[in-house]
Amino acid sequence: MTQHRITPMAESGLLAAMTVVLAMLAVYLPVLGMVAALIWALPILVLVVRHGIRWGIMAVLVSGVCMAFLIEPIMSLRMVLAFAPAGLLLGIGFRRHWSSAKVFGAAFLASLVGKLAALALIFAITAVNPLAMDIDSIRTSFEAVFQMYESMGIDADKLAKAHQEMEDSLMLLQLLMPLVVLMMGLSDTVVSYLLGTRVLRRLGESVEGLPPFAEWRLPSFFLYLFGFALVGIYWGGTRDIQLLYQISINANMVAIFAGLIQGLALTHCVMRHYKLATVARILIIVIIITSGFLTQLVALTGLFDMLFDYRRRFAARGEK
Secondary structure, three states, rough: OOOOOHHHHHHHHHHHHHHHEEEHHHHHHOOHHHHHHHHHHHHHHHHHHHOOOOHHHHHHHHHHHHHHHHOOHHHHHHHHHHHHHHHHHHHHOOOOOOHHEEEEHHHHHHHHHHHHHHHHHHHHOOOOOOHHHHHHHHHHHHHHHHHHHOOOOOOHHHHHHHHHHHHHHHHHHHHHHHHHHHHHHHHHHHHHHHHHHHHHHHHHOOOOOOOOOHHHHOOOOHHHHHHHHHHHHHHHHHOOOOHHHHHHHHHHHHHHHHHHHHHHHHHHHHHOOOOHHHHHHHHHHHHHHHOOHHHHHHHHHHHHHHHHHHHHHHHHHHHO
């Protein structure tokens, strides 16, 4: 029986067409478009793994030109800059059989550089900070809501209190904009990595996935970052050093987020040791995430786990 094998050119054209379709969904559909944007780099990833970086770059260029004709040139360039680097780096890492940590780290850095390049493109064209534009649009939306409530006769004192809380929240959000960009880079990297490993395995490719969640261990760097961030927040706040305060509060949130991931991994390890049912595990995780106090407690536990490795101590005690 004659076996027909798809050529790199045909597969490149097919996957490039998929990126164009995903881009159009990302632009024209409000909710589904967010999902389409997160998985935009997936076809590029697959193409790089199967046929090499040259075919991946060619597909990015072809899809970018097609999107420029079908959507809008600047929008096309923004999407290529924001999402293509992560897909290319993930493809290179999987193709060369790097370790999972190296693949993920390289792709995350590439994604972050791409997001910054896309934001720089908007700033170069409009001479307006795109992050500030987002804050202004949120503020405008809230102002319209407050005006509607005022016309309905809602108590003025309550509206003034709500308005002040909104302004405080927007001020904090403005300080945390670097963290928002960081999370943007992290989100599509996580989605592309997880889906990419599943798709590649279905296609018969050998790729290394992430270790089980209960075995995740982040470097103790985040614990020291947390400590330095607290000092920076104190110095920046008491001495009115705005740049130091902003850097420190973003570093503090990064450290807390890393501690939460490690703390949840530790929690999952303990629940698995005691053989809790899946429903019970999910319920406990949901309770932790939805409770502010428990979230902070688990995050702090995770930060100290980076240094003391409670799982190793727990396992050693269980063997005695």
